[in-house]
Amino acid sequence: MTTHTAPALLPLPTPAARAITTTGAAAALAGTFLAWTYTSTFPGDLTVTGYPGGLQVLTLVSATLTLLYALSGYGIKGLRWLTPGGTHSPVRLLALGTFATTAYTVIAVIVKKDGNGNLLGLVELEPGAWISLAGALTAATASLALPSDQPLDETTTPSALTRFRNSLSAPAPSRAEALPAWAGILIIAVSFGLGLHLLTYGIDTEYAELFIGYLITLAFGFTALTRAGLIARLTALTTEHRNVTLAAALVAAFCFPFTQQNEQYALIGANILIFATVALGLNVVVGLAGLLDLGYVAFLGVGAYAAALVSGSPMSPVGVHFPFWAAVLTGAAASLIFGVLIGAPTLRLRGDYLAIVTLGFGEIFRLTVNNLNGVSGPDLTNGSQGIPSIPDLNLFGFDFGISHDIGGLTLGRSANYYLLMLLFTAVVVLVFRRSGESRIGRAWVAIREDETAATAMGINAFRLKLLAFALGAALAGLAGTVQAHVSYTVTPEQYQFAGSAPPNSAFLLAAVILGGMGTLSGPLVGAALLYLIPAKLQFMQDYQLFLFGIALILLMRFRPEGLVADRRKKLEFHETGQLDVPPDTPLTDQAAGTTKAGT
Template sequence: MTTDTTTQHQGIIPLPEKAARALVAIGAAATAISTFLAWTWTSEFPGDLTVTGYPGGLQVLALVGALLTLLFAAASYGIRGLRWLNPAGTDSPLLLLTLGLFGVVGYTVISITVELKGIVNLEPGAFVAAVAALAALVGALGLPVRRDNGDLTAPANAWETFRRAIAAAPARKPTRTLPSWVELLLIVVSFGIGLYVFTYGIDTAYAELFVGFLIVVAFGFAALTKSGLIARLTTLTTKHRNVTMAAAFTAAAAFPFTQNNDAYTSVGVNILVFATVALGLNVVVGLAGLLDLGYVAFLGVGAYTAALVSGSTSSALGIQFPFWAAALAGAGASLVFGVLIGAPTLRLRGDYLAIVTLGFGEIFRITMNNLNGTTGPDITNGPNGISNVPDLDMFGFNFGDSHDTGVNSLGRFGNYYLLMLVFTAIVVLVFRRAGESRIGRAWVAIREDETAATAMGINGFRLKLLAFALGASLAGLAGAVQAHVTYSVTPDQFEFAGTAPPNSAFLLAAVILGGMGTVSGPLIGASLLYLIPVKLQFMHDYQLLLFGLALILLMRFRPEGLVVNRRSKLEYHETDQLSVPAQLTLSDANVGTSKAGA
């Protein structure tokens, strides 16, 4: 017989539970209805919020947030057929969704007021939306905080109550076994939804819509995580790993076929280059635990090597390799530099190794500047770089031309996107195989405690050099494609902390933000760090400050990164596995110890 240790406290705002749930549902429904009303009278605000009868622009995002809130509100009532939405059985998803709904509505109302210079520019629909979203939030704040970990103490203040409401422990309900075909279908549908969300975000035409998109996605993803749906999906993807990888790359390959504007596809191919290099850095930082601050130099070595042998009119070598040979040359050159730099420096540890790698990155950039025929041999044209890198022509397929696919016209960047996706698949395969191998486990052992690993017979220096060389060669492979995508290679593309990624600071931030030691983490982190500055141009002068602030907040609230690694989660979060129960006194503990000794 088990006892129910679930306790119930009053919410942040003292409301009866039934009234709070009703207020959430009514507020979300009213917000959804308000999106079909005009929110402003003038079309000067982007998104056409002047129409009555259908939503537009930011109203669509508010409608999505309201419908999600209604669904979870219905699930919290225990309506049959919707309980699967909240397998954790807590009200945390409802609170997060109402926060996101109020955030996107409030942001829209404030943006209209500020950009059009006055609250008089708001139509009644905007006031209805603001009041309704606030009512839904108030209702969610009035929901009682449930705990199932035996904590019988009442929250000390409103902030503690709010923190507990967000971090409410899930009710551990048994997972229903599904047929295999249903599990596979869920995986495919999930990646289809992911493709649609990513396509919508990258296709946002103005900054206000992208900010609203970030608000809805951030709070929506947090709500799905707290509900337990993400955990169940993770279980399915782990069980069907090969199907998951195939579905992921199929969804990614479908992206350029959804675009009619090659400008958005150019963002996609640059994200892939950035993400692939970040995944290569993850071998060095995430698996082996080596802090490399000059990793972008290996990308530069691969890019310069491929540009020199590509047949460019500004190349000092004057030769043209087929692309496969140029790509292998770029990877090989980066591999050689990785060994040459790593051999004398990898006996250092911690900050000393970081400073040496940072110096290598700067030395590479300065050297490329000096090989201009004046201060050194004329090889790289100095700051002008190697330009006019020709488009690829493989098997009669010219990557610089547009090609009719029957669905759309696949432009130049769409062609290179698909090529880069093949290289990303290769890097993912190498990372997975290396991480799951005996060598990968040795890297993890070195990362956790090199002294203990050495005592167990692991050759730390040799394995660290292998990680350094492998990461460098993967970066060189991506650099070979980047040289053809950008038409030119210049030294300012490979700074430590330049104005645009990829650079060493952004690559390291992508690995930490996404989750060290994971496959999908650096891909997600790189996508966010590249896409946000591109869409929000006003952040250009403050992006390093904002990214630094984001990393500080991440280290405080989610140090393991966006994608959770089981080992990192256990390392960064306290557990009560070894703690003494609260009811056990010190004398009892001493008695138990003495008995055990006897």
């Protein structure tokens, strides 16, 4: 089949389109150093000249990246490393991101109301906003005239949607010379440092407009870097230096609480770790073994309730006070037992039938703990009131409920629990990694792909599925013991199938699927995003599920393999080009490959 480069959307030659894009990005960048608003009513104080602030910083970053990638198209030697996979699509995506962020800021300023309830309107905008908006619009429009980086079938006329999807799909980066080990380790360390800064910036956003702009910039920027091939290069480095990568991730996560001066933001970080750890446990069940569990949050609740009952709460009917290590073992063991009891009679079911049974278990757990109030049943959980006043931990004289000064930095209560939860997360990551790489993990993947074929090869599918179910339940119970102490109380309403905010079974399953099933970092990334977004956009609480559904549809349409996908998922969801012969393949291998493709 003959292919050719897709024609541009606008009747402009490539050099002219690149020059106009560069000029527009430079104008958008220059406008951020001028005042955007007439008064300081809009948050972020955009009235200052010479010092970008608030949403201006996001336009500044996006415009700078657009300018750098546009200049890299001229073959500048120092910028060639930016585009190992493609040169035009990253520029187009970044230019569109710059325009989206700038246009959103302008609209947000116009519709902002002052103290008297009146809209600020167009009169609030200063020349800097118009310069950046005009520059961003110019760059975005001209970037559409750039040719596509991937060939398209000349027998059909590609639609605008096809062109856009072509910009989103990342090609394999060109081969590069092997880097020295120290250089690869340095790149990994810098990358995780930048990742920590991006996460900290998102959590520290003080108003909703800034967080929405942050999401817009992050989405377009990450997609552009993926399309450029940089993410693929970084993935290759992290695969080569896996132990270094895990160490760098733990160090970056450990540094997070030392960057926070607000207890509320540190608490968000602790809850993100709890949510991410539970999602990683669910990834064992869904991602590795392929068992659709819609009631997984119940295991989190079992661990939390078990720990709350034995942790010395004055409202606990049990009336005992175990040390923390014993409470942790109690919570994990209780969830493990429930996992076995639920899995043993039900795991002979498959697909939708298993999903319905697990959904029923989740609802049964919530209704049961709600009725164990001494009226409808035994007095064990205090019913809808839950178990409040769970005391703070005290390990080896370290009281988690008070602030501590370490090296001149103050760690509050939330930061203390964050570090404790980080330790639990590291344990869960180690368990997931070791189990996934073991013979049992490979057997789980075989069952997930084709249970009948796996059984025919001698794999005891039922026993291994029960093991996955029990392991996932124990990991959820482990996180539940910390959640009980972080939140001071446990109630039945915290463990629903679906709700306005995580953790619940729907959000946990979405975190695994959106992040990337079967991967180590995918559920962590998905859980962080799904917890952070509702926490920062509380003013949209009534529409969160609606917007979440739209985002889910769009992501599944354009990136069904998830944000972090393994090779198997990429091949499964993107079949185009699987049988193409690489250009550097020897002629004898090309003939063999052609034969296989024809077959």
